[in-house]
Amino acid sequence: MMNRRPNSTLFAAQIQTPFSVQALTLVVVIAIWEFIGRTGILFDELFPPMVEILQSLWRFVTTPLLLPHLKASFYEVGGALALAMLSAIPLGIVWGSRRSWLEIVEPLILYAAVVPKIVIFPVFILFLGIDVHSKLAVGAIAAFFPISLLTIAGMREVKKVYVDVARTAGASALQIATHVYLPAIAGQVFTGIRLGMGAAVTGALLAETKIAKAGLGFMIVEYYGQFRIADMYSLLLFIFILAAIANWTLKFLFSIVSPLPRASGDPGMYF
Secondary structure, rough: OHHHHHHHHHHHHHHHHHHHHHHHHHHHHHHHHHHHHHOOOOHHOOOOOOHHHHHHHHHHHOOHHHHHHHHHHHHHHHHHHHHHHHHHHOOOOOOOOOOHHHHHHHHHHHHHHHHOOHHHHHHHHHOOOHHHHHHHHEEEEEEEHHHHHHHHHHHHHHHHHHHHHHHHOOOOOHHHHHHHHHHHHHHHHHHHHHHHHHHHHHHHHHOOOOOOOHHHHHHHHHHHHHHHHHHHHHHHHHHHHHHHHHHHHHHHHHHHHOHHHHOOOOOOOOO
């Protein structure tokens, strides 16, 4: 009896870790899905057995079927995120460095950020056509707002004394931006990039579902129209896996670049 209590306490502590809770939740969801799919008690055609979904996923990753669609979606999402970063970070630094500019710009950004980006998709089609460039533009607009807003938030938290010391030492505006502001706002900028990546994926793939010639979103709509539900779900699962890999890759890269998370484990650097 004396040995069972510590073991039970240790087991209870282990199952309460974030990874354990996530894994247990995933197992429960899969079990419920499989039960519904096998028994057909609820919308049997909409809940194919998990084995069929995994078989379809295996076909996707072992054949070149999705390669042209992956190429299109990667170009759209990667290009959108790159454009958003190249525009949002410098502008966020400029806007956040002057209170007078921020008072003018920040309300406009907040108002525009809540507008669904898909509603301006027809405008991009008019200028860029129905090829990948119009989807890239939607993704870039969607990613711009979280990156710029979090960059501005980071600028507002920079202590004024750091800037004053740099100016006293004779630093130019460019040197202050690169050696004072950028290191100080790195955590906020990185969080904005991670949020922006999600926004870019959502914007680009959603645009693909409307009108497109290729892309993962285009394939999802095709499978839905052909009522190939297992293929549709497997493709959604494939996108989820790719997004998770990209997100963890960004987190790992930033942990190498920034010493703060490794040293202090500051959860504020992540979300």
